[in-house]
Amino acid sequence: MIDLIFPDGSKRQYDDGVTGKAVAASIAPSLAKRAALIKLDGELYDVDRPLPGGGHFEILTRDARESLETLRHDASHIMAEAVQELFPGTQVTIGPSIEDGFYYDFARAEPFSLDDLASIEARMKAIVDRDEAISREVWSRDEAISHFKSIGEAYKAEIIEGIPAGEDVSVYRQGGWKDLCRGPHFPSTKFVGKAFKLTKLAGAYWRGDHRNPMLQRIYGTAWASEEELAAHLHRIEEAEKRDHRKIGKAMDLFHLQEEAKGMIFWHPKGWTLYRTVEAYMRRKLDADGYVEVKAPQIMDRVLWEKSGHWEKFGKAMFTCETEEGEVLAVKPMNCPGHVQIFNHGQKSYRDLPLRMAEFGACHRYEPSGALHGIFRVRAFTQDDAHIFCREDQIEAESTKFVKLLESVYRDCGLELHAVKLALRPELRFGTDEVWDIAEKKLERAAKNAGIAEVELLPGEGAFYGPKLEFHLRDAIGRTWQCGTLQLDYVLPERLDAEYVAEDGGKQRPVMLHRAICGSMERFLGVMIENYAGAFPLWLAPVQVTVATITSDADDFAHRAAQALRAKGLRVELDLRNEKINLKVREHSLAKVPVIAVVGRREAEEGKVALRRLGSDGQEILDLASAANLLAMQAIPPDVAANGVWGAGGADSASSAGQ
RNA sequence: GCCGGAUUAGCUCAGCUGGUAGAGCAGCGGUUUUGUAAACCGAAGGUCGCGGGUUCAAAUCCUGCAUCCGGCACCA
Numbered sequence: 001m002i003d004l005i006f007p008d009g010s011k012r013q014y015d016d017g018v019t020g021k022a023v024a025a026s027i028a029p030s031l032a033k034r035a036a037l038i039k040l041d042g043e044l045y046d047v048d049r050p051l052p053g054g055g056h057f058e059i060l061t062r063d064a065r066e067s068l069e070t071l072r073h074d075a076s077h078i079m080a081e082a083v084q085e086l087f088p089g090t091q092v093t094i095g096p097s098i099e100d101g102f103y104y105d106f107a108r109a110e111p112f113s114l115d116d117l118a119s120i121e122a123r124m125k126a127i128v129d130r131d132e133a134i135s136r137e138v139w140s141r142d143e144a145i146s147h148f149k150s151i152g153e154a155y156k157a158e159i160i161e162g163i164p165a166g167e168d169v170s171v172y173r174q175g176g177w178k179d180l181c182r183g184p185h186f187p188s189t190k191f192v193g194k195a196f197k198l199t200k201l202a203g204a205y206w207r208g209d210h211r212n213p214m215l216q217r218i219y220g221t222a223w224a225s226e227e228e229l230a231a232h233l234h235r236i237e238e239a240e241k242r243d244h245r246k247i248g249k250a251m252d253l254f255h256l257q258e259e260a261k262g263m264i265f266w267h268p269k270g271w272t273l274y275r276t277v278e279a280y281m282r283r284k285l286d287a288d289g290y291v292e293v294k295a296p297q298i299m300d301r302v303l304w305e306k307s308g309h310w311e312k313f314g315k316a317m318f319t320c321e322t323e324e325g326e327v328l329a330v331k332p333m334n335c336p337g338h339v340q341i342f343n344h345g346q347k348s349y350r351d352l353p354l355r356m357a358e359f360g361a362c363h364r365y366e367p368s369g370a371l372h373g374i375f376r377v378r379a380f381t382q383d384d385a386h387i388f389c390r391e392d393q394i395e396a397e398s399t400k401f402v403k404l405l406e407s408v409y410r411d412c413g414l415e416l417h418a419v420k421l422a423l424r425p426e427l428r429f430g431t432d433e434v435w436d437i438a439e440k441k442l443e444r445a446a447k448n449a450g451i452a453e454v455e456l457l458p459g460e461g462a463f464y465g466p467k468l469e470f471h472l473r474d475a476i477g478r479t480w481q482c483g484t485l486q487l488d489y490v491l492p493e494r495l496d497a498e499y500v501a502e503d504g505g506k507q508r509p510v511m512l513h514r515a516i517c518g519s520m521e522r523f524l525g526v527m528i529e530n531y532a533g534a535f536p537l538w539l540a541p542v543q544v545t546v547a548t549i550t551s552d553a554d555d556f557a558h559r560a561a562q563a564l565r566a567k568g569l570r571v572e573l574d575l576r577n578e579k580i581n582l583k584v585r586e587h588s589l590a591k592v593p594v595i596a597v598v599g600r601r602e603a604e605e606g607k608v609a610l611r612r613l614g615s616d617g618q619e620i621l622d623l624a625s626a627a628n629l630l631a632m633q634a635i636p637p638d639v640a641a642n643g644v645w646g647a648g649g650a651d652s653a654s655s656a657g658q
Numbered sequence: 659g660c661c662g663g664a665u666u667a668g669c670u671c672a673g674c675u676g677g678u679a680g681a682g683c684a685g686c687g688g689u690u691u692u693g694u695a696a697a698c699c700g701a702a703g704g705u706c707g708c709g710g711g712u713u714c715a716a717a718u719c720c721u722g723c724a725u726c727c728g729g730c731a732c733c734a
Binding site for chain 2: 113210215245249256367578581584599
């Protein structure tokens with residue numbers, strides 16, 4: 001007998017081997033009909049699967065939040081069945097649920113077309129209507145291998161061959177179709193419903209390895225109800241409008257062109273934004289005890305060989321050859337340059353920790369397929385710094401850095417999405433003992449810095465050390481590594497960095513490589529998408545547009561613009577012979593935070609009518625107070641926070657007169 | 659780099675099964691002096707990404723290349 005504890009706390013006994021469905025039926029037959037999954041002590045089971053033991057027992061319907069992943073997984077199976085019905089000879093491989101949906105990878109010589117998605121989707125709905133029973137079977141490994149081989153499913157057979165001999169595998173039967181799967185699944189296809197849509201067609205390497213054949217991946221999204229599906233599709237549609245490439249074009253921030261692939265032409269407004277963020281970052285670094293340097297853009301290949309970069313990344317470096325036959329490389333990163341500066345002259349333990357920063361312009365010959373708007377480019381600027389320190393300073397420096405990073409993201413309105421710890425890669429320098437220490441220290445540093453959850457990424461570290469990655473999200477939810485903190489025992493060794501210790505002996509410093517924005521370009525892209533171009537006052541490329549209603553106000557408009565500029569505000573003047581409606585519309589679409597309207601009345605009274613982006617109210621203020629108010633509100637958050645300027649500005653912003 | 663898709667005016671896009679291009683907005687010229695999200699009129703603007711081929715005829719069909727987009731791989 002087993003004891004089951006129900007959500008209401010009651011306890012009942014059942015026979016060994018009872019299924020979740022039978023338990024449901026013992027409570028109410030209607031419940032057994034609706035049961036989609038069983039949750040036992042936090043684990044999910046098929047309703048028809050005998051329970052392995054007692055515990056906290058819960059019946060989930062298809063609409064339960066925890067059922068959604070299974071619904072999506074089921075949808076991927078239904079898609080696979082549909083594809084094999086419509087396209088005989090197509091092999092199935094793997095098809096998991098993912099955030100918001102699912103995908104399945106197929107092997108087929110012919111490419112699927114976008115039109116095929118519609119017919120696959122229609123067939124999926126037919127399979128749901130057929131209400132095929134889904135049942136779990138346990139097969140021996142060898143039996144499963146020969147079965148899948150016999151029906152021409154080489155990839156499935158290969159997966160099972162990777163399972164240790166003697167182990168059993170579970171196979172799910174879905175009508176007449178079978179798939180190797182761990183489960184769990186709903187009892188039948190009708191439970192999945194029809195709130196799904198196939199969204200994307202893509203290539204994907206078998207087992208994620210570029211040496212393997214390329215499969216065809218079909219992505220879909222699936223939800224418990226049509227309403228949720230519609231809401232999701234609408235969200236995506238809205239999010240796509242925030243794409244930094246669209247906004248960059250619409251707001252005239254930057255452009256890219258064929259002759260400089262992956263390199264950005266910053267236009268005046270975009271460059272203003274860039275400089276504003278750079279100036280902010282520079283203040284943050286200055287305040288946090290960094291010194292700023294500038295190293296050469298091009299250095300002899302010999303140095304890159306010494307650092308080890310040439311071996312691993314030589315092919316991805318831009319190089320040139322001089323007439324004397326030297327091979328020079330455009331710097332792909334800043335570390336070796338900074339070590340040269342560190343090595344110049346003698347360093348004492350008293351100089352440590354030495355935090356050496358550079359807005360380092362780097363060039364990398366990134367693979368063509370990797371380029372992506374301004375997120376992934378071939379010419380970019382890192383807000384880079386290297387902290388040379390003693391081992392016993394690693395922890396404190398890490399904590400200090402994480403605090404700085406968090407304050408920057410907060411000021412810039414960004415939410416840290418995930419922190420990951422990339423561990424030793426296959427191709428690396430340094431002994432395993434050093435890696436053991438470095439990985440452990442970095443993990444502890446993250447914990448001590450208050451990072452609650454760190455996802456481990458085996459094999460993804462830098463060749464010289466493990467790295468913490470700080471990920472942000474773009475408009476449609478893709479994540480991008482921006483901040484990083486890397487612990488490096490290798491480069492100081494390879495590039496002979498040393499300092500004089502207290503006892504007069506030479507010691508190797510440890511290097512912390514760190515960046516907060518990662519690349520200024522990527523960071524700005526993320527900010528553009530997060531704000532949808534509607535930047536807070538301190539960041540907006542144009543902070544105020546003074547717009548006239550009649551040409552009688554031109555003189556005063558000039559004076560107003562001048563008065564605002566005198567307070568350090570970025571001001572444009574719109575004296576065009578156009579209606580105020582048009583001007584308001586255009587500057588609103590251009591995401592200018594404040595429109596200062598001046599008509600005949602304002603000109604006579606020496607006032608401006610301020611209209612804030614996103615509100616249709618006006619504040620009518622005399623010119624001097626408007627200038628003071630806006631200047632106060634445009635103070636960057638780091639400057640405002642240090643208290644010198646007072647913090648009174650924010651309130652008056654919200655008291656806009658209607 | 660790999661798989662798929664796209665590429666037409668400054669921008670956003672239309673152009674069916676081949677008959678040598680069209681709209682809206684912007685820009686330009688004019689009229690309008692206007693009160694908080696699009697005033698009106700007019701003229702103009704295109705090697706249809708680039709190269710090759712099929713055809714009497716190609717934006718349209720075939721082919722090679724480039725770039726971009728969606729993924730995959732890569733990311734010091």
